[in-house]
Amino acid sequence: MAGVTVVPRPGTEGKRLALVLTEDRVGHYPEFRDYFARVFDLDRLGLAEPGFVQAPSGLTYALVFIGRSGEPFPSGVEVYAVIDALEPIDDAAVDSDLWAILEWMIAGVGAPWSVGDLQETGRLYRIPAASTGS
Amino acid sequence: MSQELLELARGIRGKWPFAAHYVRVNGWRMHYVDEGTGDPVLLLHGNPTWGFLYREVIGPLVRSGRRVIVPDMVGFGLSEKPAREHAHTLDGNIANLVSLVRQLDLTRVTVVCHDWGGPIGLSCAMSNPTRVRALVVMSTWAWLRPPAEFHTRLFPWRIMHAPLVGPYLLGRHNVLARRGVYLSVVDRDKFRREALAAYDAVLPDTETRLLTWVWPRWIPLDKDARALARFTWLETELAKSQLPTLIIWGREDEVFDAGTFAERFKRLLPHADGPHLVTGRHFLQEDSAPEIAALIASFLDRLDRQGG
Numbered sequence: 404m405a406g407v408t409v410v411p412r413p414g415t416e417g418k419r420l421a422l423v424l425t426e427d428r429v430g431h432y433p434e435f436r437d438y439f440a441r442v443f444d445l446d447r448l449g450l451a452e453p454g455f456v457q458a459p460s461g462l463t464y465a466l467v468f469i470g471r472s473g474e475p476f477p478s479g480v481e482v483y484a485v486i487d488a489l490e491p492i493d494d495a496a497v498d499s500d501l502w503a504i505l506e507w508m509i510a511g512v513g514a515p516w517s518v519g520d521l522q523e524t525g526r527l528y529r530i531p532a533a534s535t536g537s
Numbered sequence: 538m539s540q541e542l543l544e545l546a547r548g549i550r551g552k553w554p555f556a557a558h559y560v561r562v563n564g565w566r567m568h569y570v571d572e573g574t575g576d577p578v579l580l581l582h583g584n585p586t587w588g589f590l591y592r593e594v595i596g597p598l599v600r601s602g603r604r605v606i607v608p609d610m611v612g613f614g615l616s617e618k619p620a621r622e623h624a625h626t627l628d629g630n631i632a633n634l635v636s637l638v639r640q641l642d643l644t645r646v647t648v649v650c651h652d653w654g655g656p657i658g659l660s661c662a663m664s665n666p667t668r669v670r671a672l673v674v675m676s677t678w679a680w681l682r683p684p685a686e687f688h689t690r691l692f693p694w695r696i697m698h699a700p701l702v703g704p705y706l707l708g709r710h711n712v713l714a715r716r717g718v719y720l721s722v723v724d725r726d727k728f729r730r731e732a733l734a735a736y737d738a739v740l741p742d743t744e745t746r747l748l749t750w751v752w753p754r755w756i757p758l759d760k761d762a763r764a765l766a767r768f769t770w771l772e773t774e775l776a777k778s779q780l781p782t783l784i785i786w787g788r789e790d791e792v793f794d795a796g797t798f799a800e801r802f803k804r805l806l807p808h809a810d811g812p813h814l815v816t817g818r819h820f821l822q823e824d825s826a827p828e829i830a831a832l833i834a835s836f837l838d839r840l841d842r843q844g845g
Binding site: 432436525527529530 | 623699708717
């Protein structure tokens with residue numbers, strides 16, 4: 404969806420991970436946790452390594468999954484842009500990428516969740532990335 | 538003085554002339570306004586507002602001979618905003634309010650509730666009944682699922698706070714305090730002119746907006762909901778309550794519509810005065826503050842005359 408693809412771990416020499424989005428309760432709706440577990444083989448890999456996706460801007464994002472005692476894994480996820488170590492992030496590009504990642508996630512989670520509902524919500528709240536139809 | 542208070546724009550400060558007070562509740566810094574003398578009236582806000590919601594209610598109630606106390610829930614307004622999701626629980630928020638009430642040693646309190654101020658304030662009242670004189674409820678709920686048909690819909694409610702979507706929309710873009718409130722008032726031009734900046738200003742960064750997507754996730758929608766037991770208890774206790782109660786509702790409220798919600802409060806508390814309908818959607822204080830203040834003052838005057 405929207406040009407987001409799961410990719411292998413990128414080279415990180417000369418790069419840094421810039422935190423751009425945090426979710427403390429990925430299992431609030433359990434199907435979202437199930438989706439990440441399925442896509443990134445988390446039941447097997449656990450905390451061994453992040454998941455990586457490439458977004459429409461060409462940037463790669465690391466999805467770092469968080470474990471919490473007493474809760475199914477993963478309990479949370481942090482999204483990091485993999486960028487040149489000493490460069491600031493392009494906030495507009497990151498924002499559009501995040502929207503594309505949300506669309507990819509909703510499409511993957513599947514019914515009753517729909518990308519159409521997400522896009523309509525984005526338009527209702529005038530999210531720039533939603534209006535450009537990333 | 539909090540950083541947010543220091544930075545509130547001059548135009549906002551003019552509408553918010555009240556002295557800031559702070560108290561530690563369960564380790565968190567809670568901001569509150571404390572104006573006037575007399576029997577206390579506790580004005581409680583919900584998501585994503587703060588005491589500013591009551592800016593035009595405070596003065597008339599003070600002039601009517603009441604002590605008016607307006608706390609900002611921990612996580613909102615000028616109170617501390619814990620950055621960890623697990624710091625925000627429904628029972629924790631109730632205990633924060635109980636702590637405030639006990640530290641100020643409030644008695645004969647009238648608890649005025651709106652939105653999440655309902656489950657929190659009413660639970661505080663039911664667990665401390667000897668301190669409470671009366672209840673006022675506005676656009677809120679106090680029972681099990683569903684709170685409203687609106688809250689069961691994917692668009693726009695459930696998808697808005699879905700995993701990662703909530704932190705993006707409500708965190709990065711602050712959509713609830715900006716467009717969300719704007720869409721839930723009647724006079725939107727006036728709101729944009731006079732109030733929107735005040736709600737936006739106290740939630741300046743993504744991290745400070747955490748509770749705006751955490752609280753929606755506490756609304757019980759199914760049998761596994763975290764707040765199920767608390768709402769079951771609250772509804773049971775309220776049904777036994779004989780506290781004088783006033784019901785005020787927004788005539789144009791589409792989320793907690795009066796026909797469903799105000800009437801359900803009336804069935805739960807048949808002795809209640811009202812429902813009194815005023816101009817307003819969910820954030821009815823933005824459209825009808827003077828009318829709301831007059832209704833509360835008149836209700837309390839009647840209680841005074843009856844010796845209540």
